[in-house]
Amino acid sequence: MADEGVKTTLLDELEKGPWPSFVKEIKKASETSPVCDDLLGQLELSYEEKKGHWKHGGIVGVMGYGGGVIGRYSDVPEKFPNVAHFHTLRVNHPAGWFYTSDALRTLCNIWERHGSGLTNMHGSTGDIIFLGTKTDELEPTFADLTKAGFDLGGSGSVMRTPSCCVGQARCEWACYDTMKLCYELTQTYQDELHRPAFPYKYKFKCAGCPNDCVASIARSDCSIIGTWKDDIQQDDAAVAEYAALGLDIQKDVCDNCPTKCMAWDGKKLTIDNHECVRCMHCINVMPKALRPGKERGATILIGAKAPIIQGALLSSVLIPFVPADELLETLKELTGRIWEFWSEYGKNRERVGELIQRVGMANFLDAIGLEPTPEMVAAPRDNPYIFFQKEDGKPKDGDGQ
Amino acid sequence: MADEGVKTTLLDELEKGPWPSFVKEIKKASETSPVCDDLLGQLELSYEEKKGHWKHGGIVGVMGYGGGVIGRYSDVPEKFPNVAHFHTLRVNHPAGWFYTSDALRTLCNIWERHGSGLTNMHGSTGDIIFLGTKTDELEPTFADLTKAGFDLGGSGSVMRTPSCCVGQARCEWACYDTMKLCYELTQTYQDELHRPAFPYKYKFKCAGCPNDCVASIARSDCSIIGTWKDDIQQDDAAVAEYAALGLDIQKDVCDNCPTKCMAWDGKKLTIDNHECVRCMHCINVMPKALRPGKERGATILIGAKAPIIQGALLSSVLIPFVPADELLETLKELTGRIWEFWSEYGKNRERVGELIQRVGMANFLDAIGLEPTPEMVAAPRDNPYIFFQKEDGKPKDGDGQ
Amino acid sequence: MTTTPAPAKRITDIGPPHYEKFLHPLIKKNYGQWKYHESVASGVLRHVAESGDEIYSVRAGSPRLLSTATIRLFADLAEKYCGGYLRFTSRNNVEFLLDDRAKIEPLKKELLALGFPVGGTNNAISNIVHTQGWVHCHSSATDASGIVKSVMDALHDRFTHEDLPAKLRIALACCLNMCGAVHCSDIAILGVHRMPPQISKETLPKVCEIPTLIASCPTGAIRSATYDGKPSVEVTEEQCMFCANCYTVCPAMPLNDPENDGISIWVGGKVSNARSAPKFSKLAIPFIPNNPPRWPEVVDAVVNIVNVYAKHARKYQRMGEWIERIGWPRFFELTGIPFTRYHIDDFRYAGTTYARSTHIRF
Amino acid sequence: MTTTPAPAKRITDIGPPHYEKFLHPLIKKNYGQWKYHESVASGVLRHVAESGDEIYSVRAGSPRLLSTATIRLFADLAEKYCGGYLRFTSRNNVEFLLDDRAKIEPLKKELLALGFPVGGTNNAISNIVHTQGWVHCHSSATDASGIVKSVMDALHDRFTHEDLPAKLRIALACCLNMCGAVHCSDIAILGVHRMPPQISKETLPKVCEIPTLIASCPTGAIRSATYDGKPSVEVTEEQCMFCANCYTVCPAMPLNDPENDGISIWVGGKVSNARSAPKFSKLAIPFIPNNPPRWPEVVDAVVNIVNVYAKHARKYQRMGEWIERIGWPRFFELTGIPFTRYHIDDFRYAGTTYARSTHIRF
Numbered sequence A, B: 001m002a003d004e005g006v007k008t009t010l011l012d013e014l015e016k017g018p019w020p021s022f023v024k025e026i027k028k029a030s031e032t033s034p035v036c037d038d039l040l041g042q043l044e045l046s047y048e049e050k051k052g053h054w055k056h057g058g059i060v061g062v063m064g065y066g067g068g069v070i071g072r073y074s075d076v077p078e079k080f081p082n083v084a085h086f087h088t089l090r091v092n093h094p095a096g097w098f099y100t101s102d103a104l105r106t107l108c109n110i111w112e113r114h115g116s117g118l119t120n121m122h123g124s125t126g127d128i129i130f131l132g133t134k135t136d137e138l139e140p141t142f143a144d145l146t147k148a149g150f151d152l153g154g155s156g157s158v159m160r161t162p163s164c165c166v167g168q169a170r171c172e173w174a175c176y177d178t179m180k181l182c183y184e185l186t187q188t189y190q191d192e193l194h195r196p197a198f199p200y201k202y203k204f205k206c207a208g209c210p211n212d213c214v215a216s217i218a219r220s221d222c223s224i225i226g227t228w229k230d231d232i233q234q235d236d237a238a239v240a241e242y243a244a245l246g247l248d249i250q251k252d253v254c255d256n257c258p259t260k261c262m263a264w265d266g267k268k269l270t271i272d273n274h275e276c277v278r279c280m281h282c283i284n285v286m287p288k289a290l291r292p293g294k295e296r297g298a299t300i301l302i303g304a305k306a307p308i309i310q311g312a313l314l315s316s317v318l319i320p321f322v323p324a325d326e327l328l329e330t331l332k333e334l335t336g337r338i339w340e341f342w343s344e345y346g347k348n349r350e351r352v353g354e355l356i357q358r359v360g361m362a363n364f365l366d367a368i369g370l371e372p373t374p375e376m377v378a379a380p381r382d383n384p385y386i387f388f389q390k391e392d393g394k395p396k397d398g399d400g401q
Numbered sequence C, D: 001m002t003t004t005p006a007p008a009k010r011i012t013d014i015g016p017p018h019y020e021k022f023l024h025p026l027i028k029k030n031y032g033q034w035k036y037h038e039s040v041a042s043g044v045l046r047h048v049a050e051s052g053d054e055i056y057s058v059r060a061g062s063p064r065l066l067s068t069a070t071i072r073l074f075a076d077l078a079e080k081y082c083g084g085y086l087r088f089t090s091r092n093n094v095e096f097l098l099d100d101r102a103k104i105e106p107l108k109k110e111l112l113a114l115g116f117p118v119g120g121t122n123n124a125i126s127n128i129v130h131t132q133g134w135v136h137c138h139s140s141a142t143d144a145s146g147i148v149k150s151v152m153d154a155l156h157d158r159f160t161h162e163d164l165p166a167k168l169r170i171a172l173a174c175c176l177n178m179c180g181a182v183h184c185s186d187i188a189i190l191g192v193h194r195m196p197p198q199i200s201k202e203t204l205p206k207v208c209e210i211p212t213l214i215a216s217c218p219t220g221a222i223r224s225a226t227y228d229g230k231p232s233v234e235v236t237e238e239q240c241m242f243c244a245n246c247y248t249v250c251p252a253m254p255l256n257d258p259e260n261d262g263i264s265i266w267v268g269g270k271v272s273n274a275r276s277a278p279k280f281s282k283l284a285i286p287f288i289p290n291n292p293p294r295w296p297e298v299v300d301a302v303v304n305i306v307n308v309y310a311k312h313a314r315k316y317q318r319m320g321e322w323i324e325r326i327g328w329p330r331f332f333e334l335t336g337i338p339f340t341r342y343h344i345d346d347f348r349y350a351g352t353t354y355a356r357s358t359h360i361r362f
């Protein structure tokens, strides 16, 4: 029960207003979990002092795993003893974040039994976040979770919990089965997910098409983004229907095409598919009339990350097109080679994208056995500082001129 | 007279073909200057061996000047004694490269008297290049030149010979008087041109409009590029005339406008001048119908250079607009402050553009007393690594938490 | 909270449950066979399969930080309206998956009554992707949930209406680690420090590896020193840009400070490849002080940018596409945000951000 | 050649003659009062002043390396046809300035008879901006004039005809110092070394300052060493990218080598702000061996690129604008140039050159 005595003057302000309130959530949880009162108390203190009150780190976890738990300790445990430990568990979500009511209740049961009853649905990487428990509850929570068919997600220098967009489960544009790939990658790399063996974290995200609804190009070391090779599927009658309904096809569609490869004569829409860069815009605007082609697969990109410490990176093209049915195999083979190189040459806390920038893309390609292709670059180099290789030059000895 | 005995089997190949031949030029010169035979001989040797035969550097010059002469010595003087010394003089060209026949003949007389009779009209920086003479001819050549009203140009760590496009002398688009500015800058900085006092070279180039016919944005530390502030001057009758003559105004003009700020309804051309970025395209296509506005001046840009050693740079905007009649004064004031900062903080062989990249544009602006404006950047920073200054933070002491 | 003993035989490395178990039968049936979708109302989508089957998704806003009580509520609603099938989105909204159109309105009503707005689809502002803040992280320069709540209160109508020129994605991260992955958002709210690390001289030698610490600083601001005869470090304050990488590797280097921590605002990023390539967000406002509990200056700043964008952008133009069309000088002019020295990049690729053309609007 | 003694009173710091002395009276009269221009024929422009006055410019190609004999020839022609008024252009062509339209044809005829083609205006290929090469520079990895002559022979018709989609500017520099400022050219021909400096161990300590030398290397490939007990340097060959900056500061570090020096080709740069912003040229062909006297492989490579561009680019599209429209993969496909590891940037801004979107043509 919420302690009547907890002063939350500032936090109470955040119960007002139309958007659902996280303060209300904490208060709700405090009805069943007394630790939440101390959480409220410490948070109110932070609001008063404009300063967080959590201590840095602390390594805790479950037996045999090196990841999945974030240790957290209060720096004012004397005031708020119930959050003296307040670790979170990262629970690997089901691909696509699909649940049944039953599954959710199972999770709730476990978490009410062992922790604060507070969660994030979901964390930024995709995990179910169980927010706050004590050290000695970790192992029991884990046991209950695995019994219920759930496992922990990643933290630390591991492969992190892969995630994906809803894909073929509910999206007509998915160029490959994102949920399946996400699930299979997760299962394939259970060891790499739980036991830190890398220089740093490694994230996979699977998006079904270039709309990238799971932000893979910005947030994953390996981004798998669906695309197609042949022509956009076009239904002329449906195009005409959109036009009849008032869509300005010239202005809204053609003029926004990045390559200006579409022409509309008032009756017929013509796409020069040879010039199309699969940006999705026209398809997004007219989903009934235009659809991705039939020869589907994905582009594999590498290296996205947040800015610490060399600046943020977006992923860059590694393999322009892999047919849908070859994706898993290709990725497994490729990932093995990438991890091997990264594990050997990556510095401590160096993401793969940073490693590539440090050693150069060409050397990275050599190392993982891929041929350079022009699709990998926005433009060729503009500086003349080429490291010509020995076999190209004809080395000579002698003491100069 | 050309020595009958000079073997030029390979070079002779370069007398063939429709483009005027430099080999013919050297042979012509050798009719009056015997050194040219040795030049031919040494060049033929280079062609045989695929290798230059000039030695590195050697400091020679005229009294009191530190620049204007490039010392050059053969590495096979025993074979070609006449080019054992083969220094060039850089002679400051008249602004816009205008000459009279008499002026040219005067130059020829001097150079036939003192040197090889070979020239470059002109060098890449703009100078008249007198190509090849001996050390003891330098001072006499200089004396004759100055008597004839010519002076040397720059070399080494000096302000280099400024140059400019033809501008108002023959171009309707010149937004300020490029030749006058070029001349005046040259005269103002005679001392800085002749006596090395800088960390490295410093080049001015003056272009009358954004077409930049003197490549100033790519090739000068300080680029002065004409532009205008008000609306493009438009002559509707002339627009109609172009249309009547078959110009496809929509496709050729409007569709190529980078901001798409032009509209053509088949009769009337409308320009949203508020959105125009003064790229010149529409004016270039219809010079009779469109002209730069009347409120004219220039953008001052800073920092272009070739790639050695941090990579090539284009100049970047320093002052978006200076009215034409304030240009010289503004430049003098600004240049003084730039040179002061560069001379103090620039490393040896560091061009001003590299210095700016090293210390950061904001610090450079502080140093020269300019306020930051958004016109200076293509986009604001995308990384969060801001050096907040002391006055913004409220420093605190203490031993941490 | 009770404690259960660890079982004798531990189950490990099983991974997450297979997603198929959780799929609506109609979704399982039409998996990979969806034909098109359309908008039914704000927050409600209709997906039609090749088979003619239809599934309706009702999307509700969530604070992300959820009590089990609320999750149970969602479970109950799902059971009541759609056979117990629901999902969460990549932006932390909850989606109920209905095969019966008639149940949409009753579900919406109940959600609204419970305080969960329905919306976030199409050209609405969706939920704010965010992070832990003072609720759970040691690293934060600001809170996360409190700002998100305050901003979403002010933008509530933009969540429930789809009337923006295009999608507008807001994200928040409470420190430069950017767990909220704010670096590619239309509007990013980012917690920043402005004080160099304050060295806890006593604890440092005990808890940190000094060479690693020194190596962690990207600007080389950290040098070794001795304190009380013990090895320690010194920070050259002028060289510090407050990235907190040192703190990440060494707890004895905290940077937080009530007066100097605060918020920066970034604009114009995007993730999708639609029309233009993905883009990073760029600096709009370098610093706004933390002002809990409702951060009014941050809310005003975000609302202002949203409003200016809504008024000036053309249809289908994301924030960054709009700004690229009008140019950054005009963005600063229209929003009234001052341009400062901090806007000019001085990091690794600074040279590529200077205006290297004469394309200027006057 | 005769020698004159230096005069007693030296004249210095007078700068160049004032340009006004050299202006055609009609130019002086209409200075700053030009109204418009038009093309009369290839190589001939007509500028019309507000006053109605007209000046005709006849542009002729020049090898730039000119004997005084040829300069005198130009002077004579100018005197004969236009009162002795002429100029040179920023690309080293010569322009005769006529006020009498009737004299254009006779002048052109005489020029052609003397071997000077008339052209280079509008959408023609103009003269190749170039440098010294083996004629005068110690630093060159190739010759300049010989390649220019060979290429311009092949492109002669493109000089005398204005039938390209847009201007096409070619430049040549004989080493990475790029005196030909090739870095922003539609097509750039650049001499490159491919062997690390060969240290002249005997002379090095005498002629070079070792700390400066070590500091000059951007990749840190040069380390101090001793040779015969004297201070010297060593080069880690794998770290050398053949920039020759060491050679510029130290003559005892030559890089030239007959077999390993050669030519690289770069494309798509521009200087003007017309339509798109100025751009750098990008690598097309990393290496072609020096093959004097006529460098046939270089000529073929340039002609091929010109022809592909001429065939595929749209009107008003400069080389770089065309390539940006079709994408680099297609450029390599259409020209048949192989894409190699060398095309992928690995220098300072390499990270900004990777393809960070899924915008791909198949």
Ligand code: SRM
Pocket (backbone or CB within 6 Å): A070, A072, A088, A090, A120, A122, A123, A124, A125, A126, A127, A128, A129, A153, A154, A161, A201, A203, A218, A219, A220, A304, A305, A306, A307, A308, A309, A351, C130, C131, C132, C136, C137, C138, C139, C177, C178, C179, C180, C181, C248
């Ligand atoms: C919980 C979560 C934020 C959230 O509220 O959702 C989170 C929380 C933390 N992140 Fe994160 N990161 C979380 C997703 C991310 C993401 C987003 C993503 O995965 O899509 C990013 C940006 C993408 C990326 O990986 O680059 C992210 C980039 C970082 C970084 C910077 C990494 C970098 O290479 O730049 C750090 C610092 C570090 O690793 O040392 C970091 C470190 C941390 C730590 C462990 C703090 C630390 O310095 O040790 C935070 C623990 C907070 C706590 O007490 O619970 N977190 N972190 C997210 C994980 C939940 C989950 O598993 O689902």
Ligand code: SRM
Pocket (backbone or CB within 6 Å): B070, B072, B088, B090, B120, B122, B123, B124, B125, B126, B127, B128, B129, B153, B154, B161, B201, B203, B218, B219, B220, B304, B305, B306, B307, B308, B309, B351, D130, D131, D132, D136, D137, D138, D139, D177, D178, D179, D180, D181, D248
């Ligand atoms: C003669 C000329 C080439 C030509 O044939 O036209 C030339 C010739 C030389 N240049 Fe240059 N540069 C010439 C214009 C340029 C230009 C173009 C321009 O000014 O528009 C550039 C590129 C723009 C720039 O300044 O960045 C240029 C960039 C260089 C560089 C690289 C500088 C840099 O910061 O990247 C060097 C190397 C150096 O300075 O150490 C250099 C060095 C040299 C030296 C002095 C060789 C050396 O390493 O010492 C050459 C002497 C050749 C000789 O024997 O005559 N030259 N040099 C040009 C000067 C003629 C004139 O005065 O009119």
Ligand code: SRM
Pocket (backbone or CB within 6 Å): A096, A164, A165, A166, A167, A170, A171, A172, A173, A211, A212, A213, A214, A215, A284, A285, C037, C045, C088, C089, C090, C091, C092, C093, C120, C121, C122, C123, C126, C127, C129, C166, C167, C169, C184, C185, C186, C269, C270, C271, C272, C273, C274, C318
């Ligand atoms: C449900 C969700 C996927 C999931 O697995 O959870 C999803 C679902 C759909 N997205 Fe998305 N997107 C979802 C996150 C994203 C993201 C990721 C993000 O925001 O972090 C992006 C990239 C955003 C960015 O660029 O910054 C994203 C960029 C798009 C776009 C491209 C928009 C653009 O013009 O840039 C479309 C196409 C459109 O809307 O026209 C799209 C279209 C769609 C469609 C219409 C696809 C379809 O046919 O079913 C779905 C309904 C969209 C809607 O909300 O109107 N979706 N979509 C995500 C909902 C998040 C939410 O609760 O708001």
Ligand code: SRM
Pocket (backbone or CB within 6 Å): B096, B164, B165, B166, B167, B170, B171, B172, B173, B211, B212, B213, B214, B215, B284, B285, D037, D045, D088, D089, D090, D091, D092, D093, D120, D121, D122, D123, D126, D127, D129, D166, D167, D169, D184, D185, D186, D269, D270, D271, D272, D273, D274, D318
């Ligand atoms: C004579 C000269 C200036 C000088 O002071 O010497 C000159 C003169 C003119 N230029 Fe230029 N440009 C001259 C070098 C340049 C350069 C510099 C260079 O090539 O190194 C440029 C920048 C090239 C680049 O972008 O790489 C240049 C980019 C232009 C442009 C923009 C073209 C474009 O679309 O990008 C125009 C406009 C046009 O042609 O439509 C232009 C237009 C003109 C006009 C029409 C201006 C006028 O109204 O008089 C002149 C006749 C052009 C012609 O040749 O058809 N001029 N022009 C230069 C002749 C060089 C030569 O012998 O070929």
Ligand code: SF4
Pocket (backbone or CB within 6 Å): A165, A166, A167, A171, A172, A173, A174, A175, A207, A208, A209, A210, A211, A212, A213, A214, A226
């Ligand atoms: S990324 Fe593409 S396939 Fe996946 S949900 Fe978004 S629109 Fe659909």
Ligand code: SF4
Pocket (backbone or CB within 6 Å): A256, A257, A258, A259, A260, A261, A262, A271, A275, A276, A277, A278, A279, A280, A281, A282, A283, C275
């Ligand atoms: S997908 Fe994009 S690039 Fe392709 S035709 Fe449609 S709008 Fe154009």
Ligand code: SF4
Pocket (backbone or CB within 6 Å): B165, B166, B167, B168, B171, B172, B173, B174, B175, B207, B208, B209, B210, B211, B212, B213, B214, B226
């Ligand atoms: S830069 Fe402009 S003003 Fe100068 S010659 Fe070229 S077009 Fe004319």
Ligand code: SF4
Pocket (backbone or CB within 6 Å): B256, B257, B258, B259, B260, B261, B262, B271, B275, B276, B277, B278, B279, B280, B281, B282, B283, D275
């Ligand atoms: S000058 Fe350029 S930007 Fe301005 S209207 Fe003309 S084409 Fe458009």
Ligand code: SF4
Pocket (backbone or CB within 6 Å): C131, C132, C133, C137, C138, C139, C140, C141, C173, C174, C175, C176, C177, C178, C179, C180
């Ligand atoms: S963004 Fe920073 S403060 Fe916020 S959760 Fe991530 S690491 Fe912690």
Ligand code: SF4
Pocket (backbone or CB within 6 Å): C196, C197, C216, C217, C218, C219, C220, C221, C222, C235, C239, C240, C241, C242, C243, C244, C245, C246, C247, C255
């Ligand atoms: S905050 Fe960043 S810049 Fe400052 S000392 Fe720490 S690591 Fe260095």
Ligand code: SF4
Pocket (backbone or CB within 6 Å): D131, D132, D133, D137, D138, D139, D140, D141, D173, D174, D175, D176, D177, D178, D179, D180
């Ligand atoms: S480019 Fe190099 S080789 Fe050619 S003249 Fe300039 S410095 Fe000499």
Ligand code: SF4
Pocket (backbone or CB within 6 Å): D196, D197, D216, D217, D218, D219, D220, D221, D222, D235, D239, D240, D241, D242, D243, D244, D245, D246, D247, D255
């Ligand atoms: S050529 Fe350049 S990279 Fe090679 S040793 Fe010399 S300075 Fe260093």
